[in-house]
Amino acid sequence: MQLINLGKSSSKGHYSAGVIAGNLLFVSGMLSIDLNTGVPCNGGIREHMLMSLNNVKLVLDQANLALENVVQCRIYTTDVEFWNDINEIYSEFFGIHKPARVVVPVPKLHYGCLVEIECVAEVY
Amino acid sequence: MQLINLGKSSSKGHYSAGVIAGNLLFVSGMLSIDLNTGVPCNGGIREHMLMSLNNVKLVLDQANLALENVVQCRIYTTDVEFWNDINEIYSEFFGIHKPARVVVPVPKLHYGCLVEIECVAEVY
Amino acid sequence: MQLINLGKSSSKGHYSAGVIAGNLLFVSGMLSIDLNTGVPCNGGIREHMLMSLNNVKLVLDQANLALENVVQCRIYTTDVEFWNDINEIYSEFFGIHKPARVVVPVPKLHYGCLVEIECVAEVY
Numbered sequence: 600m601q602l603i604n605l606g607k608s609s610s611k612g613h614y615s616a617g618v619i620a621g622n623l624l625f626v627s628g629m630l631s632i633d634l635n636t637g638v639p640c641n642g643g644i645r646e647h648m649l650m651s652l653n654n655v656k657l658v659l660d661q662a663n664l665a666l667e668n669v670v671q672c673r674i675y676t677t678d679v680e681f682w683n684d685i686n687e688i689y690s691e692f693f694g695i696h697k698p699a700r701v702v703v704p705v706p707k708l709h710y711g712c713l714v715e716i717e718c719v720a721e722v723y
Numbered sequence: 724m725q726l727i728n729l730g731k732s733s734s735k736g737h738y739s740a741g742v743i744a745g746n747l748l749f750v751s752g753m754l755s756i757d758l759n760t761g762v763p764c765n766g767g768i769r770e771h772m773l774m775s776l777n778n779v780k781l782v783l784d785q786a787n788l789a790l791e792n793v794v795q796c797r798i799y800t801t802d803v804e805f806w807n808d809i810n811e812i813y814s815e816f817f818g819i820h821k822p823a824r825v826v827v828p829v830p831k832l833h834y835g836c837l838v839e840i841e842c843v844a845e846v847y
Numbered sequence: 848m849q850l851i852n853l854g855k856s857s858s859k860g861h862y863s864a865g866v867i868a869g870n871l872l873f874v875s876g877m878l879s880i881d882l883n884t885g886v887p888c889n890g891g892i893r894e895h896m897l898m899s900l901n902n903v904k905l906v907l908d909q910a911n912l913a914l915e916n917v918v919q920c921r922i923y924t925t926d927v928e929f930w931n932d933i934n935e936i937y938s939e940f941f942g943i944h945k946p947a948r949v950v951v952p953v954p955k956l957h958y959g960c961l962v963e964i965e966c967v968a969e970v971y
C-alpha cells in the first residue's frame with residue numbers, strides 16, 4: 600500500500616489524498632475548493648466542476664498517473680439539474696477517454712460546494 | 724484497461740458502460756431507463772429495480788461475465804422506505820449469490836428514476 | 848471470490864458482509880446498529896460513528912485483516928454538519944493510518960441511523 604499526499608493541502612481531514620493498493624489508485628473525494636487556501640469555489644457549476652476535476656488531477660499527477668489511467672469516476676452533486684453542465688465540462692476535461700461513471704445527487708456538500716469527485720485509476 | 728460499451732445505448736453521457744482494469748470490471752451507474760429509447764421506467768419501485776438490474780446485467784453480458792461474478796453492488800434510491808421491495812427484487816435477481824452491498828438514499832435521480840445501480844465484478 | 852459473513856448478524860438483507868476478489872476486500876455498508884439485535888444506536892453522532900466503525904472492524908476481523916489494511920473508506924451521513932465529530936472519532940479510531948476517504952451526505956438512512964460506512968481493504 601502506498602499513500603499519496605498533496606504537501607500543500609489545507610485539509611484538516613484524517614485522510615490521504617490517494618492510496619494505491621496493487622494496481623489501483625483510490626482517490627479521495629475532492630471538493631471544489633482551492634486546496635492551498637481551503638476556500639471553496641465562488642463560481643457556478645461549471646467552475647465548481649473544473650476545480651474539483653483539477654484537484655483530482657493533482658492527486659493523479661502526484662502518483663505519476665494521467666487522466667487516461669482513470670477507470671471510474673463518481674461525481675456527487677447537490678442538484679441533478681446540473682447534469683448537462685457537469686457532463687459538458689467533464690467531457691472537455693477527459694477528451695476521448697471515457698471512464699466508467701456514476702453521478703450521485705446529494706442534499707448538501709461540505710463548505711457549500713456544488714460537486715465532489717472521487718475516482719479509481721489503474722497503475723501500470 | 725478495456726472499455727465495455729453497449730452499442731444500442733441512447734445515453735448522451737461521457738462514459739463507458741463498464742471499464743475493466745486488471746481483474747475487476749467497474750460498471751457505470753445504471754438508471755431504471757430503457758437503454759434503447761432513453762425512456763425512464765413508468766412503473767413502481769419493483770419495476771424500476773428490475774429494469775436497473777437488467778441494465779447492469781447487459782453490461783456484464785457484454786463483458787462475458789455473469790451475476791456470480793459480481794463482487795459488490797451499490798444501489799442508490801430516492802426513498803429508503805423502498806428498502807423491503809428493493810431487497811426482495813434484488814434477492815430474486817441474484818439468487819443464491821450475495822455480493823457485498825450498499826444501499827444509498829439520495830434526494831432525486833436523473834430522469835425521475837427511483838433507483839440507480841452500479842457494481843464491481845471479478846474478471847477471471 | 849471469497850464471501851465473508853458475520854455468523855451473528857441479524858440482517859435480513861441479501862448481501863455478504865464482505866467479499867474478497869483478488870487482493871481486495873469490499874466491505875458492505877455498515878450501519879450504526881447493534882449487529883446482534885438489529886437495534887440502531889440510540890446515542891449522538893459520536894456513538895453512531897463508533898458503532899458503525901466497530902461493525903466495519905468486525906468484518907475486517909472476520910477476514911483476518913486489520914485497520915491498517917483499509918485502503919478507502921466511504922462515510923454516508925445524514926448531516927454534513929456532523930463533519931467535525933465524524934472526523935474526530937474516525938481519526939481516533941484509525942490512529943496514524945489514513946485511508947483514502949469520501950464523506951457523502953444523504954437525506955436519510957435506514958433505521959434512522961446517522962452514519963453508514965463501507966470500505967475497501969487490501970488482502971496480502
